[in-house]
Amino acid sequence: MRRLRGLLAIPLLLLSLTACVKDDPNAISRIGKGAACTRNSPPAAPPSSSSTTTSAEPVSAPNMRVGLAYDIGGRGDTSFNDLAAAGIDRAKAELGVTDVRELSAAAGESPSAQVARLRGMALEGFNPIVAVGFAYTDGIKQVSKEFPNVKFGLVDSVVEAPNVSSLIFAEEQGSFFAGVMAAYKSRSCHVGFIGGVDIPLIHKFEAGFVQGAKAVAPGIQIERKYLSPAGDTRGFNDPGKGNEATRGQIDAGADVIYHGAGASAKGIFDAAKAGGALGIGCDADQYQQPTLAGVKDIIIGSALKKVDVAVFDFIRAVALGKTADLPKVFDLRNDGVGYSASGGKINDMIPVLEAYKAQIVSGKLTVSQQPTR
Amino acid sequence: MNPRFRSAVLPPAIAVVFSVMLCSIVLAISGANVPRTLGVMVAQVGKDTTAVDIVNSAAVYYLAAVAVAIGFQMNLFNIGVEGQYRVAGIVAAVVGGGIALPPVLHPLLIIVAAMFTGAAWALIPALLKAYRGVHEVISTIMMNAIALGVTAYLLRVDVFGEQRGNNVSTHTIPDSGTVGGFGFGSGGTVFGLLLLSVVVGVGYWMLLNRTRFGFELIASGQSPTAAAAGGINAKRMIVSTMLISGAIAGLISLPEILGRDHQFSLTFTAGYGFTGIAVALLGRNHPGGIAFGALLWAFLDRSGLALDNIGVPREIVTIMQGAIVLSVVVAYEAVRRMDLAAEKAEVGEVVAQ
Incomplete structure (x- = not known):
């Protein structure tokens, strides 16, 4: 029995040991000197013609049965999934949808569970079905073939099929604004980016942020850190690690921190507040989030990825029978990404941000999806 | 029953029953319909x-x-x-x-x-x-x-x-x-x-x-x-x-x-x-x-999926898994001691004769 008692201690050991944080060796070598920033003058102010294209065609779809498959975390993750939930809530309010089935993925589940989740909803007659997160790509590929008459919406990934609408975003364009904000607000000409997991999707956030910051201040120093390596999704839900990494960046000299780290944001903003730095929110308007109310005074703005808009637009398009009209990419041009300035700390910068926005929309400025070093 | 067989099979059976009971209590407290929930878990297998x-x-x-x-x-x-x-x-x-x-x-x-x-x-x-x-x-x-x-x-x-x-x-x-x-x-x-x-x-x-x-x-x-x-x-x-x-x-x-x-x-x-x-x-x-x-x-x-589908928190499955592992360990120890006690009594009887 001695053996068994030893075994019971293992999970505890695992918990404490896996919590160890690796430090980025590069962070130390780049200690900021607090150099004065030379900032480029902003591009010329845009002609004030905002192109809102939302047709006000009234739609009502009370008989529609909508299925929603969340990524790990589900409704209430204060991030990505919650935005999708907001889209559904809007569909309930504006389209009169009443029958909604919301299911969420479990951590470490096998792909067959994802297929079963989607297929189960399709079998029960839910149509359309929205899957949130690129982990559902293979599941949608398979199930959309089995149910050619059901419309599927897939957030963050592309599946080429007549009954699948791929809802992808130009995250780099939204993050560009975060870079611009950071470069203007930094006193030490030194900013930081914290990514949740080192994967191509999050590289787009980094790329936009870096390009935006350098567009304003070419000589700016940028700290970059990912909380977990590719394949280990814990970085999206590890406030402790986020806190540690942020402290590291602040110690290195950064004073404005942007993130693409999902639910690790809480730790990131806590550390920023404790270290006297500023923070920029991601995906949602994080200044408004109840869970971040304690640190909202340091959140100067957010880069928006409007998953809620995409989900709502998709459901609406299905109701209208016009899924072909959905944008190929939700970007600045169709208001699928953007920025928010809630809190009033960057009101003075809005003309600048609008000027950059006009440049990106007109195609004069292209934001790269690959981060430059 | 063959005692060796009993000491191998009885503990896991006790463990499963115990954890089902524990989860039923948790389910009842959380306001779910216990028989229906357990029924759905069993019925999913055929679907x-x-x-x-x-x-x-x-x-x-x-x-x-x-x-x-x-x-x-x-x-x-x-x-x-x-x-x-x-x-x-x-x-x-x-x-x-x-x-x-x-x-x-x-x-x-x-x-x-x-x-x-x-x-x-x-x-x-x-x-x-x-x-x-x-x-x-x-x-x-x-x-x-x-x-x-x-x-x-x-x-x-x-x-x-x-x-x-x-x-x-x-x-x-x-x-x-x-x-x-x-x-x-x-x-x-x-x-x-x-x-x-x-x-x-x-x-x-x-x-x-x-x-x-x-x-x-x-x-x-x-x-x-x-x-x-x-x-x-x-x-x-x-x-x-x-x-x-x-x-x-x-x-x-x-x-x-x-x-x-x-x-x-x-x-x-x-x-x-x-x-x-x-x-x-x-x-x-x-x-x-x-x-x-x-x-x-x-x-x-897999039950987590079926439970999620009827609106029961899937975490109940995690509770059940944890309870089963813990109670297996406890049950084996309990049965081992019982066997030991029985053996002692038996030896005692033999010696007394």
């Missing part, structure tokens, strides 16, 4: 591809649990199964996707590559333990962290990765390297490499019961000092046990890679190594017990 999915998951859990159990036999806690299977999985996928060979030979090569990689990853903690006295729990956990990094590196687009949308995966293994399955029409397809789990299970039983190594393994577990006195080389035992454990850990990802995914990607399921620990505990390291444990675990995992 759609659930039964096949459970068998497929169990095949994977079985490999993971045997990898862990071999170490457990001699009190060697290979917590590194998690890292061993991930590194082995990506190496196997890279090898399989990079080489063209005729069918049969191709998957065989992939299997050998996976076993070799898993064993190699386990060799480091084995040597550290045997020659430097580093506790394998510490070193294997550290190796798990390194494995994550190594996997991420190998998956880089400039190494062996290939970007597909927002996902990154290794190159697809050509058809000659894949292994078909047993199709059940709309019921799904059972992995062909389910046979691999069966072979590993039979091999594990043979190893324990019919070989000198198995005897030495169990002897080292029951009393290291007696084993040493009996001439068993402890260092050799540590290294070879870890190598076998690692080689089997290397197989964990193969049913899925060769039977379904044909590649290793960012979204490849993590955590099988830790599930293996729980299943090995549940199955008491016994080849048959582990099979039962793996099926039960897969069934419970």
Whole structure:
């Protein structure tokens, strides 16, 4: 029995040991000197013609049965999934949808569970079905073939099929604004980016942020850190690690921190507040989030990825029978990404941000999806 | 009832009943309809591809649990199964996707590559333990962290990765390297490499019961000092046990890679190594017990989906899994003491006569 008692201690050991944080060796070598920033003058102010294209065609779809498959975390993750939930809530309010089935993925589940989740909803007659997160790509590929008459919406990934609408975003364009904000607000000409997991999707956030910051201040120093390596999704839900990494960046000299780290944001903003730095929110308007109310005074703005808009637009398009009209990419041009300035700390910068926005929309400025070093 | 049989089967039965009762209480407190919830869990098995999915998951859990159990036999806690299977999985996928060979030979090569990689990853903690006295729990956990990094590196687009949308995966293994399955029409397809789990299970039983190594393994577990006195080389035992454990850990990802995914990607399921620990505990390291444990675990995992579907929090499944493992441990101890007491009484009676 001695053996068994030893075994019971293992999970505890695992918990404490896996919590160890690796430090980025590069962070130390780049200690900021607090150099004065030379900032480029902003591009010329845009002609004030905002192109809102939302047709006000009234739609009502009370008989529609909508299925929603969340990524790990589900409704209430204060991030990505919650935005999708907001889209559904809007569909309930504006389209009169009443029958909604919301299911969420479990951590470490096998792909067959994802297929079963989607297929189960399709079998029960839910149509359309929205899957949130690129982990559902293979599941949608398979199930959309089995149910050619059901419309599927897939957030963050592309599946080429007549009954699948791929809802992808130009995250780099939204993050560009975060870079611009950071470069203007930094006193030490030194900013930081914290990514949740080192994967191509999050590289787009980094790329936009870096390009935006350098567009304003070419000589700016940028700290970059990912909380977990590719394949280990814990970085999206590890406030402790986020806190540690942020402290590291602040110690290195950064004073404005942007993130693409999902639910690790809480730790990131806590550390920023404790270290006297500023923070920029991601995906949602994080200044408004109840869970971040304690640190909202340091959140100067957010880069928006409007998953809620995409989900709502998709459901609406299905109701209208016009899924072909959905944008190929939700970007600045169709208001699928953007920025928010809630809190009033960057009101003075809005003309600048609008000027950059006009440049990106007109195609004069292209934001790269690959981060430059 | 045969007492040996009783002491093997009674405890898990008690454990399952106990945890069902515990979960019923939790369910009742949370306001769910208890009979309906349990009914849905049982009824799901007959629906759609659930039964096949459970068998497929169990095949994977079985490999993971045997990898862990071999170490457990001699009190060697290979917590590194998690890292061993991930590194082995990506190496196997890279090898399989990079080489063209005729069918049969191709998957065989992939299997050998996976076993070799898993064993190699386990060799480091084995040597550290045997020659430097580093506790394998510490070193294997550290190796798990390194494995994550190594996997991420190998998956880089400039190494062996290939970007597909927002996902990154290794190159697809050509058809000659894949292994078909047993199709059940709309019921799904059972992995062909389910046979691999069966072979590993039979091999594990043979190893324990019919070989000198198995005897030495169990002897080292029951009393290291007696084993040493009996001439068993402890260092050799540590290294070879870890190598076998690692080689089997290397197989964990193969049913899925060769039977379904044909590649290793960012979204490849993590955590099988830790599930293996729980299943090995549940199955008491016994080849048959582990099979039962793996099926039960897969069934419970899958129940989460069915419960989510009727609006019952899926976390109830996690509670049930935890309760089962804990109560199995407690129940075995209770039954052992009961048996001991009964034996004492019996001996006492005999002596008194």
